[in-house]
Each structure stands twice: as structure tokens, then as C-alpha cells.
Amino acid sequence: MIEIVGVRHAFGDIVALDGVSVTLAERRIAVVGANGSGKSTFARLLNGLVVPDAGSVRVDGLDSRSDGRAVRRRVGFVFQDPDNQIVMPTVAEDIAFGLKPLKLGREALAARVDTILVRFGLERYRDHSSYLLSAGEKQLLAISSVLVIEPAHIVFDEPTTLLDLRNKRRIAEVIHGLPQTAIVVSHDLDLLRDFDRVLVFDHGRIVADDEPASALAFYVRLMS
Numbered sequence: 459m460i461e462i463v464g465v466r467h468a469f470g471d472i473v474a475l476d477g478v479s480v481t482l483a484e485r486r487i488a489v490v491g492a493n494g495s496g497k498s499t500f501a502r503l504l505n506g507l508v509v510p511d512a513g514s515v516r517v518d519g520l521d522s523r524s525d526g527r528a529v530r531r532r533v534g535f536v537f538q539d540p541d542n543q544i545v546m547p548t549v550a551e552d553i554a555f556g557l558k559p560l561k562l563g564r565e566a567l568a569a570r571v572d573t574i575l576v577r578f579g580l581e582r583y584r585d586h587s588s589y590l591l592s593a594g595e596k597q598l599l600a601i602s603s604v605l606v607i608e609p610a611h612i613v614f615d616e617p618t619t620l621l622d623l624r625n626k627r628r629i630a631e632v633i634h635g636l637p638q639t640a641i642v643v644s645h646d647l648d649l650l651r652d653f654d655r656v657l658v659f660d661h662g663r664i665v666a667d668d669e670p671a672s673a674l675a676f677y678v679r680l681m682s
């Protein structure tokens with residue numbers, strides 16, 4: 459469970475989040491809103507990448523201000539831009555990188571990497587340069603690198619923007635089947651229709667919080 463109480467966060471004179479209080483306990487939670495409405499800042503707040511100027515964020519009882527490292531371990535984060543996330547020269551090394559703290563043996567590590575490569579259709583890129591993948595392949599790699607760690611909660615910041623129709627469906631299925639809590643920021647409304655809950659952001663505030671049909675209808679009206 460993630461509890462956000464009275465959060466405000468500004469970048470200089472730009473207020474990105476203002477008076478945000480919400481408790482996230484459902485398995486599938488979507489975040490929608492206009493460009494610049496604070497969605498990515500909210501997403502970063504959830505795993506301690508952003509520490510709020512005021513208010514608090516608690517993940518399963520851990521405070522993101524005082525227990526930042528533990529919070530980052532519990533909450534996986536898939537970045538909007540996969541280039542921000544790819545850190546190792548080859549695809550397999552990049553996936554293995556996040557597993558380091560688990561101190562698995564060599565065979566267990568390789569097995570875990572291979573399983574996720576197959577799951578995402580990336581096995582033929584195993585020893586390829588991660589930086590030379592196509593944009594969509596990089597997005598799949600970024601998602602794989604987080605899922606392989608099996609964090610308790612996963613935040614996806616626009617996970618399907620670069621993907622073709624088949625890979626969009628693949629990611630939709632993956633998110634659907636995750637045992638973890640998933641919080642998904644997206645402009646792809648089709649992805650969100652079967653979610654448990656949708657939060658609509660506007661100017662740094664949550665202006666609707668409802669089941670998908672009502673919240674998405676509200677969002678469409680807000681944008682018209």
C-alpha cells in the first residue's frame with residue numbers, strides 16, 4: 459500500500475504537485491492528465507526518486523524521506539524515456555545489472571535473464587548492444603530490466619508510447635498478469651479500460667478518482 463499525504467512539490471517557481479493526498483491499494487491504477495499536469499512527478503514520488511517539498515509518501519509503512527533506499531527497492535520504476543534506464547553495454551548485462559543485489563549464483567542469474575529475454579522476444583538480442591536497439595526494443599528492455607527484479611510495486615511512466623501494435627498488446631497482457639501492484643501513467647486510454655482505478659491529474663492536482671469508465675469520460679471532457 460502506498461500512502462500519499464498532503465504532497466506539494468515545486469521545481470523553482472513551477473508547482474508540479476499541489477495538495478495531493480491519495481492511498482493506493484488496488485492492483486491496477488492508472489494516471490492520466492494533460493502534458494505537464496504532474497504525472498511523471500507523481501510517478502517519481504512513489505519510489506522516492508522525488509522527495510516532496512511538503513507532505514509525505516509511505517510505501518508499505520516505509521517513509522520515502524527517511525527510508526529512501528528501501529522504498530526504491532520495493533518500487534520498480536519504468537522510465538518514460540528508456541535511454542534514462544539502460545546502463546549496461548549489452549542487453550543481457552543490462553537485465554542482469556538490477557539483479558546484482560540479490561547475489562544469485564551464476565546459473566540462477568543466467569536462467570532468470572534468459573527467461574525474461576524469451577518472455578519479451580529479446581532472446582536474439584542477448585549479446586547485442588543495448589544502445590543500438592530500436593526505440594521500441596529499448597522500451598521492452600527497460601520493462602524487462604525492472605520486471606526481472608520482481609519488486610513489490612511497479613510504476614510505469616508511459617510504457618507503450620514507442621511500441622507497435624503487437625508489443626502494445628504484449629505489454630498490456632504483461633501488466634494485466636502481474637502479481638504486483640502496477641501504477642501506470644499513460645495517454646493510451648485503451649490500455650487502462652480494465653484497470654481498477656483511474657486518477658486524473660490537472661495542474662498538479664487529482665481532479666477525478668474513479669473507475670475507468672467515469673474517470674476517462676471526465677478526462678475526455680476536461681481535454682475538450
Ligand SMILES: Nc1ncnc2c1ncn2[C@@H]1O[C@H](COP(=O)(O)OP(=O)(O)OP(=O)(O)O)[C@@H](O)[C@H]1O
Nearest residue numbers: 469472473474491492493494495496497498499500
Ligand atoms: N526536473 C525538473 N525541473 C524543472 N521543471 C520540471 C522538472 N520536472 C518536471 N518539471 C515541470 O513540472 C511540471 C510537471 O511535469 P511532469 O513531468 O510531472 O508532467 P507530466 O504530466 O508527466 O507531462 P507529460 O504528459 O508531458 O509527460 C511541468 O511543468 C514540468 O515542466
Ligand SMILES: [Mg+2]
Nearest residue numbers: 497498538615
Ligand atoms: Mg510525463
